[in-house]
Amino acid sequence: MRERTEILEETFRKLTEEKKYASLRDLMQTLYPADIAAILSDMPEKLMPAIFRLLPKDLAAETFVEMESDVKEALIRSFSDTELKAVIDEMYMDDAVDLIEEMPANMVRRILAQADADTRKQINEILKYKDDSAGSVMTTEFVALTPRMTAEDAIEEIRKTGVDKETINTCYVLDEKYHLLGTVTIRTLILARPNETCESLMTGNAVSVNTQDDQETAVQTMSKYNFTSLPVVDAENRMVGIITVDDALDIMEEEASEDIAKMAAITPSDKPYLRTGVLDIWKNRIPWLLLLMVSGTFTGIVISRFENALAMVTVLTAYIPMMMDTGGNSGSQASVTIIRGLSLNELEFSDIFRVMWKEFRVSVLCGAALSLVNFGKLMLIDRRFINPDLTVPIAATICLAMFCTVVIAKLVGCTLPMLAKKAKLDPAVMASPFITTIVDVLSLLVLFGLATAILHVG
Amino acid sequence: MRERTEILEETFRKLTEEKKYASLRDLMQTLYPADIAAILSDMPEKLMPAIFRLLPKDLAAETFVEMESDVKEALIRSFSDTELKAVIDEMYMDDAVDLIEEMPANMVRRILAQADADTRKQINEILKYKDDSAGSVMTTEFVALTPRMTAEDAIEEIRKTGVDKETINTCYVLDEKYHLLGTVTIRTLILARPNETCESLMTGNAVSVNTQDDQETAVQTMSKYNFTSLPVVDAENRMVGIITVDDALDIMEEEASEDIAKMAAITPSDKPYLRTGVLDIWKNRIPWLLLLMVSGTFTGIVISRFENALAMVTVLTAYIPMMMDTGGNSGSQASVTIIRGLSLNELEFSDIFRVMWKEFRVSVLCGAALSLVNFGKLMLIDRRFINPDLTVPIAATICLAMFCTVVIAKLVGCTLPMLAKKAKLDPAVMASPFITTIVDVLSLLVLFGLATAILHVG
Secondary structure: OHHHHHHHHHHHHHHHHOOOHHHHHHHHHOOOHHHHHHHHHOOOOOOHHHHHOOOOHHHHHHHHHOOOHHHHHHHHHHOOHHHHHHHHHHOOHHHHHHHHHHOOHHHHHHHHHHOOHHHHHHHHHHHHOOOOEHHHHOEOOOOEEOOOOEHHHHHHHHHHHHHHOOOOOEEEEEOOOOEEEEEEEHHHHHHOOOOOEHHHHOEOOOOOEEOOOEHHHHHHHHHHHOOOEEEEEOOOOEEEEEEEHHHHHHHHHHHHHHHHHHHOOOOOOOOOHHHOOHHHHHHHHHHHHHHHHHHOHHHHHHHHHOHHHHHHOHHHHHHHHHHHHHHHHHHHHHHHHHHHHHHOOOOOHHHHHHHHHHHHHHHHHHHHHHHHHHHHHHHHHHHHHHOOOOOHHHHHHHHHHHHHHHHHHHHHHHHHHHHHHHOOOOHHHHOHHHHHHHHHHHHHHHHHHHHHHHHOOO | OHHHHHHHHHHHHHHHHOOOHHHHHHHHHOOOHHHHHHHHHOOOOOOHHHHHOOOOHHHHHHHHHOOOHHHHHHHHHHOOHHHHHHHHHHOOHHHHHHHHHHOOHHHHHHHHHHOOHHHHHHHHHHHHOOOOEHHHHOEOOOOEEOOOOEHHHHHHHHHHHHHHOOOOOEEEEEOOOOEEEEEEEHHHHHHOOOOOEHHHHOEOOOOOEEOOOEHHHHHHHHHHHOOOEEEEEOOOOEEEEEEEHHHHHHHHHHHHHHHHHHHOOOOOOOOOHHHOOHHHHHHHHHHHHHHHHHHOHHHHHHHHHOHHHHHHOHHHHHHHHHHHHHHHHHHHHHHHHHHHHHHOOOOOHHHHHHHHHHHHHHHHHHHHHHHHHHHHHHHHHHHHHOOOOOOHHHHHHHHHHHHHHHHHHHHHHHHHHHHHHHOOOOHHHHOHHHHHHHHHHHHHHHHHHHHHHHHOOO
8 A cells, every 4th residue: 555655646746846736636536535635644744735725625625534633733724714614614523523622722713613603513512422422423414314205205315415414325214303213225225116115115123322322332233233324312312413334443443452552551542653752652651550560569578478488498489480470371361351252242241150160161271281281391391400409399389389370360360350340440451460460469379378388388 | 232132032032922923024124134133043943943934035144144153054954955045145245155164064065056156156266365365355246337337327237236236335437357447436426417427427546455465454445545345356456356344344353352362372263252162262372371381481590590699688589570560561561552553554664763762762761760669669668567678779779670671671562573573473472471471581680680780699
């Protein structure tokens, strides 16, 4: 793809240098908004607004939407009020709301001043919805039909109003109180006999989400039903908007990135890495590192308590890191699997006992394999080449502790995310770093407990 | 959503008990395939095929596609050859290929025997493409138009052939050698004047992917251009299929799940957790645990080497786990961020020096904050309540080691995934567990090095 953009950029540069603006305009009209946005963003800031002005109104708005927020800001600064108004009038409601959300306050005032009264009202309505709710990402431009319309009427209606709608692929059949009765696709309308009514053509029992529902629920509903747009209804069950599938792809990507960040103990950010400043990256990471470091105090306390035991069997010290890492890895395997299952709605809190029973059996198998291999390695390799002090009871202590650690780690790892979900906390935060910190303490206690029992130390 | 399904299930149960099959059939025709599939899957196995047979042909195929593979298998066993043929004839090519891939060999023979010669040929073509390539997930049913057709002709063509196409929302304008000239949406065709030609209406410079491209690239291209279907071309640049956006959502979810699994040192599986057996889960996890445990040997070797130093300053032992965990967490923050950036194509190997310079500055800030806080904690809390032996030089050694560990961890964490990408390995495997294992060894070496220099031990 980079290659494609480079060839286009070269052509743009040439046409601009030779001042062949008419050809440039013609070329741009054959391109996709995302391509034009990418090329304009790489242009010198002085030239860029001039070339942007060559675009016809609708393409200008679509291109504008595809730009990064710093480029948008530069463009708005260069716009006259009339130009700004033209772009805003052409934008879909969801894009207008996104723009308002990413611009600084003084810009927002200017933008809202240029929007007409009705648009301003709709923007303000959408801004009221909670972040990441279905209402906050919907757009209000959808095709509404009535049940009595024939296929022919419906296509005529789409011809009249479709140009301002974000999609016409699926149309919505509403009663006079805006309740959603069913959906009918453009394909059905085109393939139908002209005099069939929407009522007879539509799929009833329409699936919709509520404005207050989580955007993730909305995306999963779309994915389940293979929709290209999903109706959003308000508390009175009136249809107020749709979420389109291109936004669903963005939301899905964003939600996965957020989960991944949280699992690695990072506060999520929606900016690309290379565009995020060092201080911002630091701010997203340091609180978690501090919190986890301070929780690490407990391992210190346990080790200090058993200092004498360790002094008697110093060789144990050499195996503490390996045991703790294995525990951490076992726990995070379980926690990450469960967190993902919860995110995808494959798991619910009521599954907790099935999950624990499954993880228990997996952990026994894992623990057995690991301790057996480890026992072999300790006796055959470590005793010969690294630690001649290793006796069978010491090796047995280490391996038994390893077994218990793995079982504990997997049980803690699967339980905590489910409990977090139940407590309406974010399960993703209960991933490897936290599990590791907890499992560390438990595994040390097990190790010293077993050492006391088997090796009679302490 | 569960509630919705429960109400429908109740109605289904009633109608079935009362043998009101006509009403049941009418009800099903108003429902979405995904809903019917969910309800049928929960029915007793004896009843299910009988109710499935009530469905009209097209809805039957769509419902069948939405079922889990064990239910599909049960249904096929109950089908007569004619019934099987009917379902296969109605299925889209990509779904037929998926079915072939998930069924056992004896079923596959039966399915292929029922498919007509042309379908069988197309299925075999698609099966040849590499797993996870664009070719392997495409479907061959798209609307092809010619440049000279008018909008009216095009709509007429869609009326004639559209019923067998997976989508009509975007149509593809091809020359006589099947080269893709441009795309035109149904919306454009409907809103256009009837005598405008496809050539003048289409968006040229069409974006497409190659059959050999990765499915992830395909999804990101769709997301970038907001497409609802993406054309796939072969090596001779002839258009051979499309990928539809509903599959894109599934692919994106699957790819994110795979990355998350690999980051937690798990071999990815495409089955939902509760449907995966204990032994399969064990097989996906144990190789990584073993590998990481054995790599853990190096920490043991380092500690054994410096046993004397530890014996002289036993208090150091208590802080080893905390230091190692902080290093692991710092490293995985960096590695996970970079891995995600690579997955989303926001980062490339050529960015490596920018990334390292950024991570270096972030790590200095994180390291400084962590060691300062830690120093305060050691002096004010630990010395008083936990370890009275803590002197200022010992605390300084621990904190300096912590600082170095954080810097090393972040640099290792950001570099390894990029090197993996360059070496055409999967960057996601270079996540926390591996980084932790490497950073553990390095941080112990730093700690003992500093202890030797500052505390003159060893």
